[in-house]
Amino acid sequence: MLGLACAIALADCSTPGPAPLEPSATLAEYSARRLDSLTPELPPPSSGWDRAEWLAAALRLNPHLAEQRAEVEEVAAGERTAAEHPNPSMQLFAEYLTSAAQSTAWLYGVSMDFLLRQPGERGRAQRRAALQTALAKSDLAESLWQVRAALRQALLDAVSAQAETALLHSLVAQRQALLEADRRRLQLGDIPRAQLLSDELELSHAQQREQQARARSADAVARLASAVGVPVAALDEVPLRWNGWDDIGSLSAESASHWRTEALIARPQVIHALREYDLAEVGLQSELARRWPQIHVTPAYAWGGGGVRQNTLYDIATEAGVAMSFELPIFNQHQGPIGEALARRTAAGEHLKAVQADIFGQIDRAELAWPAAREAWADTRGTADLAERQREVERHALAAGQVERASLLSAEIAATEARLVVLQAAYNAQMVFGALEDAYRRPLQGDEGRWLTAAPHS
Numbered sequence: 001m002l003g004l005a006c007a008i009a010l011a012d013c014s015t016p017g018p019a020p021l022e023p024s025a026t027l028a029e030y031s032a033r034r035l036d037s038l039t040p041e042l043p044p045p046s047s048g049w050d051r052a053e054w055l056a057a058a059l060r061l062n063p064h065l066a067e068q069r070a071e072v073e074e075v076a077a078g079e080r081t082a083a084e085h086p087n088p089s090m091q092l093f094a095e096y097l098t099s100a101a102q103s104t105a106w107l108y109g110v111s112m113d114f115l116l117r118q119p120g121e122r123g124r125a126q127r128r129a130a131l132q133t134a135l136a137k138s139d140l141a142e143s144l145w146q147v148r149a150a151l152r153q154a155l156l157d158a159v160s161a162q163a164e165t166a167l168l169h170s171l172v173a174q175r176q177a178l179l180e181a182d183r184r185r186l187q188l189g190d191i192p193r194a195q196l197l198s199d200e201l202e203l204s205h206a207q208q209r210e211q212q213a214r215a216r217s218a219d220a221v222a223r224l225a226s227a228v229g230v231p232v233a234a235l236d237e238v239p240l241r242w243n244g245w246d247d248i249g250s251l252s253a254e255s256a257s258h259w260r261t262e263a264l265i266a267r268p269q270v271i272h273a274l275r276e277y278d279l280a281e282v283g284l285q286s287e288l289a290r291r292w293p294q295i296h297v298t299p300a301y302a303w304g305g306g307g308v309r310q311n312t313l314y315d316i317a318t319e320a321g322v323a324m325s326f327e328l329p330i331f332n333q334h335q336g337p338i339g340e341a342l343a344r345r346t347a348a349g350e351h352l353k354a355v356q357a358d359i360f361g362q363i364d365r366a367e368l369a370w371p372a373a374r375e376a377w378a379d380t381r382g383t384a385d386l387a388e389r390q391r392e393v394e395r396h397a398l399a400a401g402q403v404e405r406a407s408l409l410s411a412e413i414a415a416t417e418a419r420l421v422v423l424q425a426a427y428n429a430q431m432v433f434g435a436l437e438d439a440y441r442r443p444l445q446g447d448e449g450r451w452l453t454a455a456p457h458s
Helices: 002-013 023-031 051-061 063-083 121-187 193-228 256-266 268-289 335-399 405-440 449-454
Strands: 089-098 104-116 295-304 318-325
Touching (some): 051 063, 051 121, 121 193, 256 268, 256 335, 335 405
């Protein structure tokens, strides 16, 4: 009874206190998040953050990363459990005895059950727990990159939509001016009515494109706020900048062969698959160890034997004993579970190879797409330069009285459309460059790497 009382007392002492959560309180806390108060180590967001500073804020504030860090801690807690020795179990019992002399008495006793684990099983349990922690950390590392990728994409969409909106606003004004000029020409009988209808259609199309660009900008800002981990209201009055995002000529992918090799052996998915293989290996070793019996040793102690004593030979004072139990390998020698564990290890090895093959293909596609996207951007710049020169020619011709204003407006519209094409080509090239970064799992431009390296993985 004393042992039972001690066990209950120790259990009561180790009980953690309650930690209730109220959805209304957590909602209010999230709604009140603001960048300037939550990131004191960064410059004021109103000054305009670069991509590295946006990333630093996201690594600090993103709720999904916070959740995954907590999951890493949860899994890591199992390492302490794996290092513990199993507690013995206690059994209290009482027996009613009748002696040969017909005297009766109660016999009281206590027994303990100790598990003798197979040799090395505790080490394997610790290894298994450490591998589970490594798996969780590799998942967290992948999530860190996914947040960075989502943040980059949202910021790219936001700044490109802003630039596109500005150009489309100019295009709408130019289309409106051309429509007014053609209306005057129609009154003079210089153009047919169909030309005016075509102008109106093109103006409507330009207005729709501007509205769509504004909608894309709003959606990008919302996705940016979600990636950072704040409500979209927290981005009010915060300028979104990415200086030189459309300068594709400044982007480069030097040391590609080195990064390719590193990605094929060190990307989080590869590490995850490798740790899964190690877990399968530990599982196989545990199953192999179970071919030897797992022994339970049960010492017991009993006392009692009072009552009417007619013959002292039958008096019971105390007695002690010890029992041992183990599995008899009669019907099977544990070959079934061993075969399953061996098959799991084989499957884990093939999975690792498949992951590497997928990454190999992803890198190949990105490396082949990047030069083509950069060349396409350069080609559009050449076309835009031609359109700009044509506009200058029309401007001088108008000043010399050689052409009408409508001719200059058409040249300006062509130049703006060419700039929009360049902008789209720059966006496409940035998308391909981002795919190259995703394949290598490393930033190839800017100062984001130091934040990813410093980010806690546990």
